[in-house]
Amino acid sequence: MAAPSPDLPVPAELVPLADLAPAITEISVSRRRFLGFGLTLLGGIAGATALSRLVPVFEDTSSAPPPIVPAYDPVGKAWTFVVDSASCIGCGLCVVACKEENAVTEDGEFARTWVERHAVADGAVYVDSPDGGMDGFPATSTAPGAEGKTIESAFFEPRLCMQCEDSPCTSVCPVGATYRTEDGIILVDARRCIGCGYCVVACPYGARYLTPAAERAPNDTPGIADKCTWCYHRISRGALPACVEVCPVGARRFGDAADPESDIARLVRERSPQPLYPEFGTRPRVLYLGPSVEEA
Amino acid sequence: MTISGRTLILAGRPIPLEPREAAGALGREIASMPRGLRLWFAVLLGAIAVAVPAALVALPPGWEVLGTTPTFEWGLLIVGYVFFAITTSGLCLASSLGTVFGIERFRPLEKRHAILALLCLTTAFGIIALDLHYPIRMVFGAVFVPSPSSPMWWMGVFYGIYLCVLVVEVWSMFTNHPRIHQVTCTMAACTAIVAPATLGAVFGVLVARPFWHGPFTVALMVASAFLSGTALLGMVFFAVHRLHLAGAExxxxxxxxxxRLLLGLGLTVVALLVARQVLVGLTSDLPAFREATTLLVAGPLAWQFWGLRVVLGLAVPIALLALPATRTPIGTGIASFLAIAGVFVDRMTFVAAGQIAPTSVAGNISAPFAVYSPSLVEIAIILGAVAFVALAYSLAERYLDLDESDAHAVVTLPVPSLNRIRALLPSRRRVARDAAVGVGAPVPAPTPGSVEGGA
Incomplete structure (x- = not known):
């Protein structure tokens, strides 16, 4: 760089560099300190990145897939599920469809939806659900104590998450991983759930389980709480839940009861389906018709 | 604890820091131990050696090495966590009588209770970390996404505070800070009531489990905490007396x-609460509560309940404490062992009875009751946890000065004494005298002798 011309006027406020040297020495950062600061900063960034991987609580959640129905508005929806236990034939198609749709393990012990058989034999009621009713039911009840007894009468009761309005699962979760959407569906945030099982023991309807490390696991995350979502990924795009779609006898009905002209609103209005076990006070949103509620 | 050159001085004992010298010193130390102590350490280390691989297998999420099922989600690890957590609280509750309230006869419990409480709480946290599938998420989730509606969140908060308080308490105790020690002891005593109460509420709020539901679950949890903490101290002090350890006299x-006094009190209260639970359960209007209680007293849990819980865990210890012939140190030691074992069985039957009876015919419950048997992994972890507490405490007993000293002399909190209150109130005689002379009663200043406080 060329030296400044001596002809150029020097502004009066400019201070010669030599006079500033002591002050510059005082405020300048030594190389060692600068390197230390840089390494600390880098370490902090690396640590925060590692932490965000380890603890997915901080992950970005804004990349949800776009809905098929672009105008889907969760506000004002009153999703309602009605089960007609008088119609159910116990074929188990709903259970299979659910497992396929939601990547639930094929182990019969773990199910988002299942079918129970309430059988009367020798004057006593026996309840069984072999493999969640996935493969249908044998001629005799598999419930303990019912071996060899002839079934006099029976009905099938499809079960799933009741999406309770006063849901114990959401209030007991210690980390807010179980939450309610704007349209009233209770979901589990797979990135936040710690797998404590508190919601599993808090559910009076036995609708929850902790996902095993199987070949297939919902959300690809073993060890977290899982349950029926009424196929939220489908209903928010205008489709029916998988179990409703495959039921050959229409024992499972689903719709938005906020629309008074909908089939579900008419069904609720005309036949007054009832919740199971209202004594728990959780205000379930799955309603039943037929012997399920008549027996109770 | 000081470091001098390449030697660490711990409780007056030099410990070389050079690896080769340290190994040599360790060898000499082991050789100098009595044979019984060597055997004791070997057994404990063996149990821990079995528990470590079991813990490593239990940690990855979803491996299904535990015996729990979707219908019986809380098993032996939850029982172990509850047991160690409430024992921690009980230790502080029992010892607070000496430290916080200044009752002289309870003062010898101080140092040992603090060490035991810290060990039990860290063990409880270790067990719950193994039961949770994502323990790191729990810590960050509880801090960054607080959920005040959940009793489990509050339990985490209180036990977290408790751990911090205990660490400071132990530090202040061994570094001669009587004022800090006094304050932390008081805080620990308060937390010792709140923490097991919230742990009781974790179970008590569940409407879905009528056997657990209700306020008496909280009371039973606090009473069980007091009993197990006292019983653990009873076992330790029996060992101190028997083995002539520091402070044996x-x-x-x-x-x-x-x-003996505290144990008798704890056993009586717990026995009453257990009796209440059974009577109310058997006569309940709720079918699920009735069914759960029936399964407890006359079902698959009956032998544990009557044989282990009621007879060995309550009746025999009460008899040992009550009979003049067994009111001896060994009688108290046996009663303590039985009482603490009874509390463990009680937590086991409590957790089981809450889940064994179907609250509905939901899920895949195999009616008439759900079945759970703990896996070998769970059993190994619990035995390892007990061994860890025993080993760490044995090391503390051998290498730390656990005898009571003047380092934590009683520092009475400035609570107004009866004399001081009396001095502030106008006495009847003085009021009558002042009325006779027609002047207002002046408030006398408290005399120096009536004011308490100061170390």
Whole structure:
């Protein structure tokens, strides 16, 4: 760089560099300190990145897939599920469809939806659900104590998450991983759930389980709480839940009861389906018709 | 604890820091131990050696090495966590009588209770970390996404505070800070009531489980905490007396009689609460509660309940404490062992009875009751946890000065004494005299002798 011309006027406020040297020495950062600061900063960034991987609580959640129905508005929806236990034939198609749709393990012990058989034999009621009713039911009840007894009468009761309005699962979760959407569906945030099982023991309807490390696991995350979502990924795009779609006898009905002209609103209005076990006070949103509620 | 050159001085004992010298010193130390102590350490290390691989297998999420099922989600690890957590609280509750309230006969419990409480709480946290599938998420989730509606969140908060308080308490105790020690002891005593109460609420709020639901679950949890903490101290002080460890004389003359009294109180309260639970359960209008209680007293849990819980865990210890012939240190030691084992069985039957009876015919419950048997992994972890507490405490007993000293002399909190209150109130005689002379009663200043406080 060329030296400044001596002809150029020097502004009066400019201070010669030599006079500033002591002050510059005082405020300048030594190389060692600068390197230390840089390494600390880098370490902090690396640590925060590692932490965000380890603890997915901080992950970005804004990349949800776009809905098929672009105008889907969760506000004002009153999703309602009605089960007609008088119609159910116990074929188990709903259970299979659910497992396929939601990547639930094929182990019969773990199910988002299942079918129970309430059988009367020798004057006593026996309840069984072999493999969640996935493969249908044998001629005799598999419930303990019912071996060899002839079934006099029976009905099938499809079960799933009741999406309770006063849901114990959401209030007991210690980390807010179980939450309610704007349209009233209770979901589990797979990135936040710690797998404590508190919601599993808090559910009076036995609708929850902790996902095993199987070949297939919902959300690809073993060890977290899982349950029926009424196929939220489908209903928010205008489709029916998988179990409703495959039921050959229409024992499972689903719709938005906020629309008074909908089939579900008419069904609720005309036949007054009832919740199971209202004594728990959780205000379930799955309603039943037929012997399920008549027996109770 | 000081470092001098390449030697660490711990409780007056030099410990070389050079690996080769340290190994040599360790060898000499082991050789100098009595044979019984060597055997004791070997057994404990063996149990821990089995538990470590079991813990490593239990940690990855979803491996299904535990015996729990979707219908019986809380098993032996939850029982172990509850047991160690409430025992921690009980230790502080029992010892607070000496430290916080200044009752002299309970003072010998101080140092040992603090060490045991810290060990039990860290063990409880270790067990719950193994039961949770994502323990790191729990810590960050509880801090960054607080959920005040959940009793489990509050339990985490209180036990977290408790751990911090205990660490400071132990530090202040061994570094001669009586004022800090006094404050932390008081805080620990308060937390010792709140923490097991919230742990009880974790179970008590569940409407879905009528056997657990209700306020008496909280009361039973706090009473069980007091009982198990006292019983653990009873076992330790019996060992101190029997093996002539530091403070053996005070153990025999003060600690063991004090523990006998507290143990009797705890056993009586717990026995009443257990009796209430059974009577209310059997006569309940709720079918699920009735069914759960029936399964407890006359079903698959009956042998545990009657044989282990009621007879060995309550009746025999009460008899040992009550009969003059067994009111001896060994009688108290046996009663303590039985009482603490009874509390463990009680937590086991409590957790089981809450889940064994179907609250509905939901899920895949195999009616008439759900079945759970703990896996070998769970059993190994619990045995390892017990061994860890025993080993760490044995090391503390051998290498730390656990005898009571003047380092934590009683620092009475400035609570107004009866004399001081009386001095502030106008006495009847003085009021009558002042009325006779027609002047207002002046408030006398408290005399120096009536004011308490100061170390």
């Amino acid at each position: 005070r153990a025999a003359s003060l600690a063991i009689p004090a523990i």
